[in-house]
Amino acid sequence: MALDRRDLLRGGVGIGAAAAFGAGTPAVADSEVVQGLKQPPRMAAAYSGTPIEHFRQARRLLIDNDNLLGPRHAIAAVREHIEKIKSLRQDTKGADRHDLMELQTQYAEFASWLYQDMGDFGSAEFWLDRAFQWSHTVGDGDLTSYVMARKAQLAGEMRDLVDVVDLAEAAQRMARPRSRLAAVARTYESYGHALRGESSDSERAIDDVRNSLDRVSSDATPWGVWLNEQYLDVHRAQGLEVLGKHAQAAEVFTRAIEALPAGYHRDRGVYLARAAVAHAGAGSPEEAAAVGLQALAVARDTGSGRIMRELVNLDKTLVPWQRQPEVSAFRENFDAVLAHES
Structure with missing residues (x-):
């Protein structure tokens, strides 16, 4: 059965996820790999250093690749590395x-x-569940707390009004008191309150985290090192x-984008797309269309479903101004990207 690309995107599926339709769920795909293929043995002696350092370095490179090129270039390698690590653990x-x-x-958290x-929330939940389970096996409290905080972040992105605050509060209880991970979870709690329309609680949570930044900057945990003023602004x-x-949101987004370090190509595109939606909501269609075109260029580079989902919203919001030249240019380019990806 043919699938309409616009329908997929409007249903919350990103370019990368739409391209992968028919690949099967993560559980099915892993089962097919294990049962259908004879895997060669993995030997520690095959690596110039240690296998552990090899896969650590590979993960760092894949993270950099994701920042620049988006998820669809990294996901296959991440899934393959998880299977290789499982094989090495046997001996x-x-x-x-x-x-x-x-x-x-x-790696499981990164796969999520x-x-x-990509906009594939079902697979994202699957791999976060695996990461949460495996983190208990590791016995690293910081890692488990971080994965729980990520569950809150994912719930927020899914606009889950029921779970997002509860998950964020659970992550804070699991984290060391006054730690960076507690602050990360409090950040996600802030967005959960906003989703619920609880403006005062949302602002209070952000202010609490902002006031803690100096204190948590010296926290030795490797998780959440990106927590800074710009991240909070976003x-x-x-x-x-x-x-x-909307107008206030657009102003804060713009400030955060201007301060974003080089190398965060995909994230810049996400923030640009969200800023464009805010400009449209504030009744500034020309600014929204101009910023939206910048975000569209990043979406084309990276296949980010998060960017495309925001641009679908922007496309619909700009309909009342569709005869304005700037808006018409954005919508024509947006249609061209959809046609190309199809």
């Missing part, structure tokens, strides 16, 4: 076995992030947008 003992399990957990950016702007404070 490994002691500290190395523990470290491989930790890496497997980290990639699927989340989440505050998201909250303002869903609360209907």
Whole structure:
């Protein structure tokens, strides 16, 4: 049965996820790999250093690749590496076995992030569940707290009004008191309150995190090191947008985008797309269309479903101004990208 690309996008599926339709669920795909193929043995001696360092370095490179090129270029490698790590664990003992399990957990969380950016929330939840389960095997409290915070973030992106605040509060209870991970979870709680229309609670949570930044900056955990003023601004702007404070949201998004470091190509596109939606909501169609065109260029580079989902909203919001030249240019280019991806 033919699937209409616009219908997929309007249903919340990104370019990358739409391109992967028919690939099967993560559970089915993994089962087929294990049962249908004879896997060659994985030998630690095959690696120039240690297998653990090899896969750590690979994960760092894949993260950089994701920032620049988007999720669809990284997901196959991440899934393959998870299977390789599982295979290596069969013949490994002691500290190395523990470290491989930790890496497997980290790869699962990264797989969830990639699927989340593609707009495939079912697969994102699947891999976060695996990461949460495996993190308990590792016994790393910070890692488990981080995965729980990510569950809250994913619930927020899915606009789950029931679970997002509860998950964020659970992550804070699991985190070390006054730690960076507690602040990360409080950030996601802020957006959850905004989704519920709880403006004061949302602002209070953001202010609490902002006041803690100096204290948590020295936290030794490797998780959440990106928590800074710009990250908070982005989440505050998201909250303002869903609360209907469009002009204020656009202003805060713009400030955060200007301060974003080089190399965050895909994330810049996400923030541009959300800023464009805020401009449209504030009644500034020319600015919305101009910023939307910038976001569209990043979407074309990366296949980010998060960007495309925002641009679908922008496309619909701009309909009343469709005869304006700037708006017409955006909508024509948007249609061209959809046609190309189809």
